[in-house]
Amino acid sequence: MHDASEPRPGAAALAGLRVVDLTQVMAGPFCTMMLADLGADVIKVESPGGDATRHSWGETGEGRDSTAFFALNRNKRGVCLDLKTEEGLADLHALVRTADVVVHNWRPGVAERLRVDHATLSALNPRLIYASISGFGASGPYAGRPGYDLIAQGMTGAMSVTGEPGGRPVKNGLPIGDLGAGLLLVGGILAAYLHRLRTGEGQRVETSLYEALVALSVWESTEYWATGEAPRPLGSANRMSGPYQALRTRDGHLTVGANNQRLWQALCAALSLEHLAADERFATNMDRMRNRDELAALLEERLADDDTEVWVDTLLAAGVPAGPILDYAQVLDHDPHVTARGLVREIDHPVAGRVKVLGPPITLERTPATIRRHPPLIGEHTDEVLAEIRAERERGREGER
Structure with a gap:
């Protein structure tokens, strides 16, 4: 054998x-x-x-x-x-x-x-x-x-x-x-x-x-067992913490992950919205979950003042997780991180010629994953x-x- x-x-x-x-x-x-x-x-x-x-x-x-x-x-x-x-x-x-x-x-x-x-x-x-x-x-x-x-x-x-x-x-x-x-x-x-x-x-x-x-369904089952109510759609929002969702800017959208108290306060400071950090409607994570829609509207009112790229840079500089929302053309053709991590490769095929494929997503130091055959x-x-x-x-x- x-x-x-x-x-x-x-x-x-x-x-x-x-x-x-x-x-x-x-x-x-x-x-x-x-x-x-x-x-x-x-x-x-x-x-x-x-x-x-x-x-x-x-x-x-x-x-x-x-x-x-x-x-x-x-x-x-x-x-x-x-x-x-x-x-x-x-x-x-x-x-x-x-x-x-x-x-x-x-x-x-x-x-x-x-x-x-x-x-x-x-x-x-x-x-x-x-x-x-x-x-x-x-x-x-x-x-x-x-x-x-x-x-x-x-x-x-x-x-x-x-x-x-x-x-x-x-x-x-x-x-x-x-x-x-x-x-x-x-x-x-x-x-x-x-x-x-x-x-x-x-x-x-x-x-x-x-x-x-x-x-x-680890989050969804947890929510159901904790509340007795079936979870519902939330768009891009997270059902356990927030703000952790997509928000509209002047020229599009960004994602923000201020999902704990420290990051929430940092987000408010970066957006010059310190008064929201002191607002009792948003004082704790549970408060922010209860008033999620109202909070998103207030954040988007401020984010409408500038473009996505500016806000992403501002939030990252303040230590707040944030990022743009990209389509696959932007990701696969233009994103430098995709190139740096080898996530797009090219292989030779005997009929189709040069073909693009996604690269292996796992890195092993001593026994790396490779592409050996078409x-x-x-x-x-x-x-x-x-x-x-x-x-x-x-x-x-x-x-x-």
């Missing part, structure tokens, strides 16, 4: 870890890309039709993969297998025997129908870490429902606290259910891997979009990977003689 317990000196953090990636679209591919960035050998197994995201928005031309696919599949090798055929299933089973981790994000029941469920694969490889993401988990009354980020946001309360008070339901601008579940599964896989290093035991690891969104063409490494499996099988047989 593939041995991931002793990576070579100087290798990436997860060098030697082989991951069979059966995922598609977003939550699963995001998880496996994080593992690949950290050095795992992620083998993306697709049906002849390919990951649906290959044909999503952002296509680069006739016969080419979409930019959406590029965003989630770097550092992976691509294998094409038809799991509905005996030959394709046999090849996958052979690959699983050499793997450390299998990841999929099918709806419960699909893996069983394809004969790649936990019981089947763990019988082939007892050390296997079998990881899955679904919309609602493998059990419970919603288990069989299709899993979409939008649906999960609506059913977990996330949409009930997003947007402006009194407005229509609004989902979070980022697909936090998908991405949150992907990140949670990364943690679960690594925890299971540490357990296997100690004991030799594989295990099943599971999460869902639903559980990720409930887990992220997102694979469909089946690009099928022959290579199957040849490796055969060679590993032969070495195993020779070792048994």
Whole structure:
């Protein structure tokens, strides 16, 4: 079996870890890309039709993969297998025997129908870490429902606290259910891997979009249990402290984080609004929460005197957390901090040419995350990977003689 317990000196953090990636679209591919960035050998197994995201928005031309696919599949090798055929299933089973981790994000029941469920694969490889993401988990009354980020946001309360008070339901601008579940599964896989290093035991690891969104509701659940009332939308404001929100200036908006007494007083001084610091309506954090709208109006009246850039500089000089509100063109093309932190990278793709992707968001001093491979063409490494499996099988047989 593939041995991931002793990576070579100087290798990436997860060098030697082989991951069979059966995922598609977003939550699963995001998880496996994080593992690949950290050095795992992620083998993306697709049906002849390919990951649906290959044909999503952002296509680069006739016969080419979409930019959406590029965003989630770097550092992976691509294998094409038809799991509905005996030959394709046999090849996958052979690959699983050499793997450390299998990841999929099918709806419960699909893996069983394809004969790649936990019981089947763990019988082939007892050390296997079998990881899955679904919309609602493998059990419970919603288990069989299709899993979409939008649906999960609506059913977990996330949409009930997003947007402006009194407005229509609004989902979070980022697909936090998908991405949150992907990140949670990364943690679960690594925890299971540490357990296997100690004991030799594989295990099943599971999460869902639903559980990720409930887990992220730390402030909202706290408010409900403390007050007995369901939290409501607050726009950009924080439900626990303030002022901590977006405020209008002369030419736009800024964000301000004066979320404790010291910062509140510093904000008032920086804006020459010392009388507000002495106003009993805003004396304590609870007072400011009760009178949030009135306070915001008074602050915006003062902020209307100058532009966002001036106020951000003024507040930062006074030690008050503040920042502009930027769009993605400003962030990705012009922000010097993005460049300094390496958050936008370029890779060479054999069809699309030079392609921009987001860089790894984790910094490891001794075993840094890297971008080593372009997102694979469909089946690009099928022959290579199957040849490796055969060679590993032969070495195993020779070792048994």
